[in-house]
Amino acid sequence: MGLFDFLRRNKINEVHKHETEKPSVANSKEQGLPTGQQDSVDEFTQQMITEADECVEHFSVRFGKLDYSVESLKIVDEILAEASDFVDEMEEDAVRGITQSLGTYIFEVARRNFGGKYYWYDKLQQPILVTGQPHFEISILAIEKVKGRLKNGPEDNIPFYFKGYIERVTNAKTGDKALIV
Numbered sequence: 001m002g003l004f005d006f007l008r009r010n011k012i013n014e015v016h017k018h019e020t021e022k023p024s025v026a027n028s029k030e031q032g033l034p035t036g037q038q039d040s041v042d043e044f045t046q047q048m049i050t051e052a053d054e055c056v057e058h059f060s061v062r063f064g065k066l067d068y069s070v071e072s073l074k075i076v077d078e079i080l081a082e083a084s085d086f087v088d089e090m091e092e093d094a095v096r097g098i099t100q101s102l103g104t105y106i107f108e109v110a111r112r113n114f115g116g117k118y119y120w121y122d123k124l125q126q127p128i129l130v131t132g133q134p135h136f137e138i139s140i141l142a143i144e145k146v147k148g149r150l151k152n153g154p155e156d157n158i159p160f161y162f163k164g165y166i167e168r169v170t171n172a173k174t175g176d177k178a179l180i181v
Helices: 002-009 013-020 044-063 070-084 092-114 142-156 158-170
Strands: 117-120 126-129 137-140 177-180
Touching: 013 070, 044 070, 044 092, 070 092, 070 117, 070 142, 070 158, 092 126, 092 142, 092 158, 126 142, 137 158, 142 158, 158 177
Parallel strands: 137 177
Antiparallel strands: 117 126, 126 137
């Protein structure tokens, strides 16, 4: 079952449930958290981690090390540059697969390096990562950006996009809200 099938089945009412549940605490390394940092991982986050790990397994062999570092997003951009050359010839399922896979990897780079919580964004029927709660809310729609990179080419450069996210997170003040698309 794909990520979107999983999420459609569990829908947004689970968000409130996740906030009140006390899921089991998983190993920090398995969660993609810095060593020594413990956090509970809800089912939605675990599904995102699994999807991103599958992306790493799939693309690392051919394109190089995907290690959840910000630097690894250059490799993601290379993958998308290659795919954008023939995206019009790809089957719809293949486009959706690459978009979902690489988008989820970008989300996990953000979460592992800057924290955040996943929510389901009904308007676009996709995940959104919100960083900084409760003090501020800087959000990204990585899957939307991957779609743009495939369609528009280098003008939707992934490392540049992510740099904007980093700047907003690191310079955020209490009460700030921004959506990086």
